[in-house]
Amino acid sequence: MASASLNDIEFRAVTKTYGSVIAVTDINLEVPKGAFLALLGPSGCGKTTCLRMIGGFEQPSEGAVLIDGREMNGVPAYRRPVNMVFQHYALFPHFNVEQNIAYGLKQMRPRMASGDITRRVAEALEMVRLDGFSKRRVHEMSGGQQQRVALARALVNRPSVLLLDEPLAALDKKLRSAMQIELQTLQRDLGITFVLVTHDQEEALSMADVVCVMSAGRIRQLGKPQEIYDHPADLFVADFVGKTNRVSAVMEADGATLRLSDGSAIPALERQRVASGEAIVAIRPEAIRLTRTASPKDSVFSGTVTHRIFLGSSAEYAVTVPELGDFLVTADRRTLNENDLIEPGEKVFLAFDPATAHVFSASSAA
Incomplete structure (x- = not known):
């Protein structure tokens, strides 16, 4: 039965601790379906921990994480309708582009027919404008092209939520600006929820339609980019954003x-x-x-x-x-x-x- 939830992601009073270290404290967050959310804050603020709890790489110590209205506590990463693009892409260097993108599809059970896998990979390559690159080796590609391969690999499984862990950090300024526009366009075309982790204020404000500013494991302000910039909730937000x-x-x-x-x-x-x-x-x-x-x-x-x-x-x-x-x-x-x-x-x-x-x-x- 389909969920009636209006939100793709919810955090309900979520706290995460590592021994005596408190990573995030009492996080309450709702991310509407089809939103582009940026988790923004300095190193150690808890934004990556939140991303990893959505992805299933970490579990809450207290509270609940929900995806599409279903509680995900205890559900492993591979059983969640979520995929992640890592900062360093994590592509397989001994595979070509097609093999990298097809890898996740080949792990699905029941097994997909080879013709369906080939078709889905071709669709993913077209989506990220890499038609004709299927046989190219990863080491033969530029940083921007590698990032597109990582995106295609994450999107080919058709997740409900795409997680982006500082995916543009390794790119030069000009290429980073171009990829920001491409990610926005892709998100609008697909209509799925994107969650971006970044410490770059300009990146968050220019790409996301909802920005969550974090500090010391807490949410300091949640709102539209213009609202965050023009009406900061406190001095930390005023200092950090811009x-x-x-x-x-x-x-x-x-x-x-x-x-x-x-x-x-x-x-x-x-x-x-x-x-x-x-x-x-x-x-x-x-x-x-x-x-x-x-x-x-x-x-x-x-x-x-x-x-x-x-x-x-x-x-x-x-x-x-x-x-x-x-x-x-x-x-x-x-x-x-x-x-x-x-x-x-x-x-x-x-x-x-x-x-x-x-x-x-x-x-x-x-």
């Missing part, structure tokens, strides 16, 4: 005024209000306008450029502001209204709209 500038401040007793460490004040909107006392104001580098002349419209600080990184269409500047510290500013060259880049040593002004800032209690900085 870049941010921290400014020490005090929320005054009126709850509507933030007093910065240089003595200046900026208004706090309703959504920015935290308990009175020490606070942290977080400002994204692209939310700051860098100019050679002061603007009276917004909060303005003066400082000195100490470093510049030229990025082509934009540039990143490190600016030291007395009593406030160092700021990172990303400036689109077209918005500078200047024919030349600002040089280190120049005096500049930093302007930002206080409404673009995120405010957190200093006690939540851990």
